[in-house]
Each structure stands twice: as structure tokens, then as C-alpha cells.
Amino acid sequence: MQKTSFFGKRDLLPVLAVPLFTVFFMASPCFGLLSLGYVSKERAQEMGLEIRSRAAGPNAVWVEMTFKPVGRLKGFRQPANYNRIELRLSEKEGENSRPLLTAALREDRSQSGRITVSLMVDRSQLERASLWVVQAIEGSANVIRLREFVDLEALDAKEEEGAASGATEKTGVALPAAPASPSGGGRK
Numbered sequence: 492m493q494k495t496s497f498f499g500k501r502d503l504l505p506v507l508a509v510p511l512f513t514v515f516f517m518a519s520p521c522f523g524l525l526s527l528g529y530v531s532k533e534r535a536q537e538m539g540l541e542i543r544s545r546a547a548g549p550n551a552v553w554v555e556m557t558f559k560p561v562g563r564l565k566g567f568r569q570p571a572n573y574n575r576i577e578l579r580l581s582e583k584e585g586e587n588s589r590p591l592l593t594a595a596l597r598e599d600r601s602q603s604g605r606i607t608v609s610l611m612v613d614r615s616q617l618e619r620a621s622l623w624v625v626q627a628i629e630g631s632a633n634v635i636r637l638r639e640f641v642d643l644e645a646l647d648a649k650e651e652e653g654a655a656s657g658a659t660e661k662t663g664v665a666l667p668a669a670p671a672s673p674s675g676g677g678r679k
Contacts, residue, residue, distance in 0.1 A: 525625065525632040532639065538563050540624075544641045546650045547611050552641055555609040556622060557602075563633075566626040567598075567606055573627035576608045581619045588619075596622075617641060 528534075535542060540558045547553040556576070560567035566574045575595045581588035596608040612620050617638050624633040 524630060525627075526630055528631065528633050530624075530633050530635045535635065535640070538633070540635070542635065542640045544646065546646045550615075551611050551613055552617065552643070552646065553609065553611050554622075554637060554641060555607060556635070557605055557607045559605055564624070564626075566629060575625050575627075577623040577625060578610055579621050579623055580616060581621070584618045591619075612637065614643060617643070 530538070530540070538558070539562060540556060542554065542556045544552050544554045558564055558567075576598065578592070578594050578596055579590050580592040582591050596610060599607040599609075601607075608622075620637045622635040622637065624635070626632070
């Protein structure tokens with residue numbers, strides 16, 4: 492009967508296989524933790540983020556964010572690498588608030604070299620809404636609090652100005668003209 496020690500040839504493979512297997516799978520990227528950075532208007536300008544808003548009726552705001560995937564946002568060059576822009580609605584205002592809603596927004600890449608996302612949010616929920624620009628491979632998320640970028644008073648002033656000048660659009664979207672009847676009359 493052949494006797495082998497604990498570190499003999501037969502025992503070496505099982506002893507090394509488990510730690511090597513564990514290290515191999517633990518070394519893969521982890522998408523569980525993100526480093527958060529809150530974006531001010533100045534920082535948004537440095538990053539190349541353009542955030543525009545307009546009234547969408549008396550109770551809502553249309554928000555649009557456009558950027559080029561360069562600099563800090565270069566990870567967005569490839570559409571399918573776990574980078575995304577999320578809308579988050581929190582339980583209450585504040586950094587440690589529990590999220591009630593998280594939804595990835597669809598990116599519009601139809602403009603040459605630019606990415607655009609847009610959404611409509613109720614004015615009463617603006618304090619709790621934020622956009623997260625998530626770069627998963629880097630483990631970072633830039634948080635854009637919408638209340639800091641949308642000036643409701645300015646939007647109301649624009650809407651009142653438009654109503655006073657007789658504008659036909661209330662939502663900021665041009666309404667199509669009614670088609671003319673080919674017979675020149677109404678229904679028969």
C-alpha cells in the first residue's frame with residue numbers, strides 16, 4: 492500500500508482546485524456597488540450634458556438630456572455594455588431615501604454622435620425624481636436631481652407669455668393642423 496502525505500501528488504489537485512476556482516469567479520466585475528457623484532449645473536456643463544425642459548400642460552414638465560459620449564461619458568460609445576440612463580423616483584426627498592421606481596430610459600442615437608433621453612414628469616414629483624447616468628463597468632453613477640435643473644417659475648412665465656400671444660400649443664409640441672375636407676363641406 493502506497494502512502495502519500497497531505498501534500499503528496501494525489502492530494503494537491505483537490506486542495507488547489509477549490510481556491511483557484513473561487514478566485515477565478517470572484518475576480519469578475521461586480522455590478523452591485525456604484526460610486527455616486529451628484530451633478531451640479533457647473534459639473535453638467537463640464538461633462539457636456541445639455542438638460543432642457545419645457546412645460547407639458549399645467550401639471551407636467553418635459554425634460555430632455557443630450558450628450559456626446561466623450562470624456563467621462565466615453566463608456567456610452569458602445570450601446571450594449573451595461574451603461575444606461577435611469578429615471579429614479581424616491582420615496583421622499585434626500586440622499587438616503589428608498590427608491591419607489593427605477594426605470595432604464597431608451598436612448599435615442601439618431602443624432603450624429605449624440606445620445607438623447609427624454610421623459611415627462613409631474614410637477615409635484617419633481618423634487619423626488621432624478622436621472623442616474625450609470626457606467627456599470629467603471630462602477631460609477633452620476634446623479635442628476637431634476638429639481639436643480641428645472642425652473643418651474645420660468646416655465647410658467649413662458650407658458651403665460653405664449654398664452655397671451657395667442658399661441659395654439661400648450662404642451663410645447665406643435666399641434667398638426669386639421670386636414671381640409673376634399674369636398675369642402677362637413678359630413679353628409
